[in-house]
Amino acid sequence: xxxxxxxxxxxxxxxxxxxxxxxxxxxxxxxxxxxxxxxxxxxxxxxxxxxxxxxxxxxxxxxxxxxxxxxxxxxxxxxxxxxxxxxxxxxxxxxxxxxxxxxxxxxxxxxxxxxxxxxxxxxxxxxxxxxxxxxxxxxxxxxxxxxxxxxxxxxxxxxxxxxxxxxxxxxxxxxxxxxxxxxxxxxxxxxxxxxxxxxxxxxxxxxxxxxxxxxxxxxxxxxxxxxxxxxxxxxxxxxxxxxxxxxxxxxxxxxxxxxxxxxxxx
Amino acid sequence: xxxxxxxxxxxxxxxxxxxxxxxxxxxxxxxxxxxxxxxxxxxxxxxxxxxxxxxxxxxxxxxxxxxxxxxxxxxxxxxxxxxxxxxxxxxxxxxxxxxxxxxxxxxxxxxxxxxxxxxxxxxxxxxxxxxxxxxxxxxxxxxxxxxxxxxxxxxxxxxxxxxxxxxxxxxxxxxxxxxxxxxxxxxxxxxxxxxxxxxxxxxxxxxxxxxxxxxxxxxxxxxxxxxxxxxxxxxxxxxxxxxxxxxxxxxxxxxxxxxxxxxxxxxxxxxxxxxxxxxxxxxx
Numbered sequence: 249x250x251x252x253x254x255x256x257x258x259x260x261x262x263x264x265x266x267x268x269x270x271x272x273x274x275x276x277x278x279x280x281x282x283x284x285x286x287x288x289x290x291x292x293x294x295x296x297x298x299x300x301x302x303x304x305x306x307x308x309x310x311x312x313x314x315x316x317x318x319x320x321x322x323x324x325x326x327x328x329x330x331x332x333x334x335x336x337x338x339x340x341x342x343x344x345x346x347x348x349x350x351x352x353x354x355x356x357x358x359x360x361x362x363x364x365x366x367x368x369x370x371x372x373x374x375x376x377x378x379x380x381x382x383x384x385x386x387x388x389x390x391x392x393x394x395x396x397x398x399x400x401x402x403x404x405x406x407x408x409x410x411x412x413x414x415x416x417x418x419x420x421x422x423x424x425x426x427x428x429x430x431x432x433x434x435x436x437x438x439x440x441x442x443x444x445x446x447x448x449x450x451x452x453x454x455x456x457x458x459x460x461x462x463x464x465x466x467x468x469x470x471x472x473x474x475x476x477x478x479x480x481x482x483x484x485x486x487x488x489x490x491x492x493x494x495x496x497x498x499x500x501x502x503x504x505x506x507x508x509x510x511x512x513x514x
Numbered sequence: 515x516x517x518x519x520x521x522x523x524x525x526x527x528x529x530x531x532x533x534x535x536x537x538x539x540x541x542x543x544x545x546x547x548x549x550x551x552x553x554x555x556x557x558x559x560x561x562x563x564x565x566x567x568x569x570x571x572x573x574x575x576x577x578x579x580x581x582x583x584x585x586x587x588x589x590x591x592x593x594x595x596x597x598x599x600x601x602x603x604x605x606x607x608x609x610x611x612x613x614x615x616x617x618x619x620x621x622x623x624x625x626x627x628x629x630x631x632x633x634x635x636x637x638x639x640x641x642x643x644x645x646x647x648x649x650x651x652x653x654x655x656x657x658x659x660x661x662x663x664x665x666x667x668x669x670x671x672x673x674x675x676x677x678x679x680x681x682x683x684x685x686x687x688x689x690x691x692x693x694x695x696x697x698x699x700x701x702x703x704x705x706x707x708x709x710x711x712x713x714x715x716x717x718x719x720x721x722x723x724x725x726x727x728x729x730x731x732x733x734x735x736x737x738x739x740x741x742x743x744x745x746x747x748x749x750x751x752x753x754x755x756x757x758x759x760x761x762x763x764x765x766x767x768x769x770x771x772x773x774x775x776x777x778x779x780x781x782x783x784x785x786x787x788x789x790x791x792x793x794x795x796x797x798x
Binding site: 302304327328330331333334335337339341342343344345354355358359360400403404407 | 692694695697698699700701702703704705708712713716717720
């Protein structure tokens with residue numbers, strides 16, 4: 249699975265705000281085509297890690313490489329580098345003043361300088377891929393949370409990213425809408441997209457991830473196959489976390505999530 | 515999670531409703547309102563009785579004199595007032611937007627320049643700005659004439675003042691756009707400038723439409739300062755026109771008519787602002 253050069257490589261990553269150390273030396277690499285899920289308690293630094301990967305947060309120390317390009321270097325064209333990474337936020341962050349089609353075409357037209365016809369063709373393809381092609385002319389406020397998040401995924405895909413980053417993509421959704429978004433993400437993984445997913449959905453992580461990373465207190469505590477990290481954790485901290493999240497039975501049945509909800513995302 | 519069966523709770527004997535003999539809160543409120551209306555009517559009546567209505571009608575509401583002001587009141591004075599105001603507004607809008615972006619810039623030079631500008635032009639009376647434009651510029655730049663003559667001068671003076679106020683309005687609007695909007699735009703590879711232009715500013719403009727309409731009302735009134743630049747019969751505006759005709763006719767009615775000319779524009783604008791604000795409130 250691993251190719252010569254990882255799609256994403258993070259080494260010795262530190263991030264602190266004032267005196268508060270959020271990341272205390274994180275090393276992580278994601279191979280091309282690999283799906284890595286990052287789990288861990290809130291405040292463990294997993295969202296900050298993701299935001300350092302596309303430099304929404306400037307790392308205090310360490311190296312971030314995407315496709316071999318060092319991002320946190322003054323000479324790097326960050327805007328160009330970010331075009332190769334799609335980011336999906338917890339709160340969707342669609343552009344409310346634009347239609348769905350406007351959302352998926354504006355960056356293509358303004359950044360990639362595609363003409364309108366080309367941008368709309370690509371945009372409609374991406375909307376079809378996430379199953380919201382019939383909402384092209386609607387405004388974000390007219391969509392459900394699940395539809396908005398799928399549009400946000402389509403908006404990122406329209407830029408032909410080589411890596412997709414997901415920051416708790418289903419945490420802001422009503423429970424019955426989580427499944428449709430997870431299905432879309434899983435299908436992307438099946439199609440070979442390189443993905444780094446911060447999530448609380450344990451069943452999803454177990455099902456879709458090639459590798460699960462458990463973070464706590466700003467460091468990676470353990471990582472490995474989902475069956476190992478989620479079902480047979482080695483570290484006490486991982487066990488405590490999973491115990492708290494999954495309940496006393498401690499196992500992940502098919503379609504069970506962190507909160508014990510049942511989803512159908514197949 | 516444990517469900518308890520609802521058991522009847524004994525609250526003891528029901529206390530008597532607290533009433534003060536003869537004055538419930540509702541009754542007191544009614545008395546208070548009645549008193550307020552009575553005072554209002556008495557004050558209005560007292561003032562009305564003191565006014566010399568015959569003199570008022572002769573000096574302020576002479577229909578014959580009022581007729582004299584037409585059609586120039588509308589075709590020249592109101593037209594020029596609108597032109598001066600719109601010129602100043604467009605200039606103030608553009609300059610204000612640039613100042614707001616500078617104020618939010620990460621470059622200290624931009625921030626300090628914008629802040630200095632805003633403090634100066636918000637702190638000086640508009641009259642002083644008009645005097646500087648009218649008499650300072652010709653002295654400082656001999657031979658230089660602003661394009662548009664008096665129209666250019668008034669637009670520049672009004673625009674410089676309006677820009678300071680509008681910059682602060684735009685800044686508030688830009689800051690009201692959630693941070694996630696800029697972040698997701700940057701994540702799509704947009705530069706900071708591109709993200710501001712395509713994503714943040716369009717949303718900020720929607721937020722500031724009501725306060726910007728208020729600014730238009732203020733500018734309409736400030737356009738009366740054009741007189742300090744020395745307007746002619748062709749370039750006169752409402753206030754100057756009204757006072758000139760009033761002096762000619764030795765009657766103040768033209769001033770009243772000119773005042774109504776302002777209200778003709780500002781009252782509908784006020785209604786528009788309230789509409790926009792309530793529409794925004796409904797949307798949440």
